[in-house]
Amino acid sequence: MKDIPTNMPDYEWAYQNERLEVPEYFNFGFDVVDKWAEDRTKLALLSVDPSGENVQHHTFWDLKVLSNKYANSLRGRGIKKGDRVFVMLPRIPEWYVVMLALMKLGALPMPGTTLLTPKDIEYRINTAEAVMAITDDENAAKFDEAAGGCPTLKHMVVVKGEKRGWLSYEQEMAGASPVLENVERTRSDDPLLIYFTSGTVGNPKMVLHTQASCAIGHVISAKYWHDL
Structure with missing residues (x-):
């Protein structure tokens, strides 16, 4: 069997000598995504509809512009640095936009799987004292059921739909500055x-997770696990 070369030939040396450079200031949205966006054609992700036939290409420039717009929308709703926002979206491009917008503002997204129940949602919102929740039309009813027991929750945002008493993601984005x-x-x-x-x-x-522990910390995973 052919030997496969390791990307860490000397663990003890790496342990003693490898160091991550952590700057005083860092923001994943601005310092990573927006830097990649300097090349407006650089592909960030592909999204495919349920049929598997329609594919959309999303560049880093797209993510920069859209996350800037949504960050401005969030600020208009009073979201600020340190606020906790519960994000429960399926695997759609808007998830990336929402997460990046919150990160740019220094607000803390709390991502959750769409399998969560109303009880799970209420527990998470109350434990973190979240002020906003963002989900899609398919899961909005769970939040309607949980919201009455969440005193810190000020806003609920629905993506790809409209509901009475909810903010519409699409409407919020329509008038926002890029x-x-x-x-x-x-x-x-x-x-x-x-x-x-x-x-x-x-x-x-x-x-x-901090700006460094999550974003910069993944340098270790990329180098020694993914072999990038």
Whole structure:
């Protein structure tokens, strides 16, 4: 059997000498995605409809412009640095736009699977004291059921649909500026996002990632796991 070369030939050397360079200020949206967007043709992702026949190409420039627009919309609704926002969307391009917009503002997205129940949603919103929830039309009823028990929740946003008492993502985006200015800078040790554990024993626990621990930390995964 042919030997496969390792990308870490000397673990002890790597352990003693490898260091990640962490700047004082860092923001994944601005310093990674928007940097890639300097090449307006650079492909970021492909989205495919359920039939598998219609494919859309999304560039980093698209993500920059759209996330800037939604960040401006969020600011208009009072979302600011440090606010927690629950994001429960299926695998659609808007997920990336929403996450990046929140990260640019220094607000903390809390991504959740669409398999969550109203009880799960209420627990997460209350535990994190989230002020906004973003989901799609298919899952909105779960939030309607949970919202009455969530005193910190101020806004609910529906993507790809319209509901009474909800903000429409598409309408919010329609009048938003693609230029994002005067944003408070985020430090590398500022919070970036919150995950909830699976809750195998007891209730799920919050896991906080900083701008550096999540984004810059993935350099290790990319180099030694993905071999990039």
